[in-house]
Amino acid sequence: MRHRIAVIGGGPAGLAFARVLHRHDHPVTILERESGPHARPPGGTLDLHEGLGQLALEKAGLLAEFRALSRPEGQAMRILDTDGTVLRDWRPGPDERANPEIDRRQLRDLLLGPLDVRWGRGAAKVTPGPPDGVRVHFEDGRQETFDLVVGADGAWSRTRPAVSPVTPHYTGVTSVETSLDDVDTDHPDLARLVGDGSVAVYGANRAIVAQRNSGGHVRVHAQFRAPLDWHANLDTADAAAVRASLQALFDGWAAPVLDLLRRGTAFVHRPLHALPVSHTWTHVPGVTLLGDAAHLMPPLGAGANLALLEGAELAESVAAGPEDLDETVRAFEERMWERAGEWARITTAGLEHLMSPDPAEALALFDQVQPSR
Structure with missing residues (x-):
């Protein structure tokens, strides 16, 4: 069965979702507010983790291309005291590929590939529940209906109010x-x-x-x-x-x-x-969220990785799952909430350590996450 599916947002989550669906020959409509792929700077570099972001790219058939573009040397990390003293100077070994870096622009272009994006189609709101499907209301006044709308539209998601009243703090x-x-x-x-x-x-x-x-x-x-x-x-x-x-x-x-x-x-x-560490919502048929729209957390390396993997996993479930699309999405949400909740707790605690009155807490966190080699 070929469902009418739209993803709102052309960031890592939305593009990973669309790219994996495309790989399984399932049509998907990508709606992006920006006027084009180079409308604004895409942001800095990302470290993609084994088992998270890299696994998502493997599901999309893009892992080899990622490895050719990534910078394993970018994993190097140096910690200084405020007087300039070097406290830690960790450099990856020649075969270290746990968290190689890639620029956001390169990652976006890699995911875009053959995808057809409707640029300049900003969603104003999403209305679940009409008999013919879920309705997307666009900023220009037009409307369109789908069987599933996936909100991958970031921290200030226009899709989120369809399932949750919670906003970021x-x-x-x-x-x-x-x-x-x-x-x-x-x-x-x-x-x-x-x-x-x-x-x-x-x-x-x-x-x-x-x-x-x-x-x-x-x-x-x-x-x-x-x-x-x-x-x-x-x-x-x-x-x-x-x-x-x-x-x-x-x-x-x-x-x-x-x-x-x-x-x-x-x-x-x-x-x-x-967003709150344990952010979940009562399942709403025909609408779900991915990435920052679902679980915005402190930017300590987990957000983009989770967004990529969630997009890839939901796409695989939709492409290979049972005909009951609603049950497929409901089961995915349960898995997403459990994993994202754990990472939200980790990153929230991490921010507290990094922005502590005692700088030694930041150093201890570094030693815990990336032991000296």
Whole structure:
């Protein structure tokens, strides 16, 4: 039976879902609000885990292509004290492939492949329950009906209200992002500081983390505990003012570390939000959620991996499952909630350790997750 299926959102979850359905010759409609694949920057690099993101790509038949694009050397991680002292310097072995890095743009293009996306089709809301199926209401006033609507539309999902009244809450931690281009030629000292992967410096309730992307691009995140409106009297479009504010916040830290902020040319405010750790919902026939729409959690490496695997697993279940589509989705949700709940607990506790008054907690977490080799 070929059901009318739509996925809202062209991120990792939605594309993995569509790509696996496509592999099983099952039609799917992909609805994406953005006007095209390059409408806005896709974000930084991702580490895809064995058994999670990599397993999803294997289900999509894309694991070999991923390995050709990924950067195993990007797994390297260096921890510094605020005075610049190197506390940990872990580098992957030549055969280490547990969590290789890939740029989001490369991953998106890999998943897109032959898929046909309806760009510029923003969903305003989803209405379950009409006799002919689930109705998607578009921002331009049009409507379309499907047997199954999968909300993979991120933290501020327009699909989520169809199954759950819950909205993300502010974690108390915010991040200000900047970046450096052509780091190896224009900033060789910072290139050496960052290395092939990431460098992180933890202080009391704050941190500076820099991560290498491909093409000599480095993303820098200043993270700290603050009220959601901490920037109320600051023009966030004024790079000089934001830079000065951050330098004051990290006053006394080693000069090379502060240079990661001083040399940034533009700054983006990203407050960290999350859904409740145990977020579930009463099953609604014809509608479900994937990824951040279902279980937004602190960005500590699990979110994209879970999104990819959930998309792939749901697609496999739909393609190979019984004719009762509703029971197939219901069973998938139960499995998703159990796994996502565990990861939400892990990442929530991880954020507390990383943004602790005692920087030693961050170091202990690193030793637990990535022991020195």
